[in-house]
Amino acid sequence: MASAAKRTDMSPAEWEARQQLAACYRIFEHMGWSELIYNHITLRVPGEDHAFLINPFGLGYAEVCASNLVKIDINGTVLDGSPYPVNRAGFTQHSVFHRYLPDAHCIIHTHTTAGMAVSATREGLRPISFYAAAFTGQIAYHDFEGITIRPEEGERLVANLGTKRVMMLRNHGTLVMASTLPEAFLKHWSLQRACEIQVAAGAAGTPMEIAPEVIAVHQRDLSGIQLPVGPGVPDFQAMVRVIDRIDKSWRE
Template identity: 50%
Template structure:
């Protein structure tokens, strides 16, 4: 499958799958544009809707071996919960990547999308004894939303799944200690908004701590900030406007992700 997804040759594909592929491929290019890449590693996964799968749990993931700038709508792999490739892709799946994603997708009903990064700021805060501290504009919008999971090594062992889920406890912004950042949400744009806010909070914290002691934000103020922040709320677009703006930037640079 290497035809452009907006051509007649692709009309046999369910339109909901076509839309999911285009959005996810665009997201990989957005990550690349933002510098959220780690060679050929890390993943963004999306569960295909029941209209496509008939109720089976099937997912789209990047082929292992490609840089994010090489991911396209047609080379995304369709896989099941065990990571088996269902669409005959030419590239394999990275088992260390999907183990964590599978546990979340399978057990959290609202986890339509899962994103994981190893950005410098994210890993740095994940390695910090105190983790993310409530000291800036972005952390104040994540009050009560951040979970922590202790480092257990490379994530290739399925038995870590239940412990990860217990650590997450329904919170969508996850700091994997000594490892990196993770977010999940009901839609890809919502998940992106959560991860972007978490990433920005880590960047500001890293910059602040390099200069000295930070000013703490009180619990009452943080609670109010999180309540007033609407970018995660499905009733207010849940990040769709921001994500679409970034996709438009990608389109101006290189729209080959549509292939």
């Protein structure tokens, strides 16, 4: 395997971010959300607004570890001497959000079966479940333009996203972002559950939508069930404990 970044060559904050992101990749593999060597989870390097970490192109999610993540800037320049390439589509899509959205510290893009299925429907995500109701009014949509490698599509992605931080890429998949990785993880988990339930409900019968006034109460009260450590933190920590029992090599 190619050489990787050394812990001694980076700040403690960067190493901590690398471990957090590597853990996330392993969790996605465990959950069945990976897609061979494709798709991406990126995380901005603390204290370096124009630098972010991305998976090494060619490795599966189960092979990602803290030291082999690639550190690049928003222009695509490799900053840590990594010998690994970066997927062009991943760079085009993620760099534009990291460039223009100060709060987009973590960005997750997947091609799960349920996410792609819902993205391919005319209605998109419907308010038919506990999870889907949390996203009502909070999802942006972007029409499919082919594989995302043309810089000019990045401008349309940002424009279509607007003030929202969850996007359905029509006929393509899902995209979530947040100010922390644990929060982005929980958003993705919740969106994935909503999509899975919508697909299952459609097969079971005629889905029944939740009334708007009930959705408003539901969204208002959601914060009341969160622990005070930050959105997604206990959820992510619980999953880190799961993957640690399986394989701790992501920490290296």
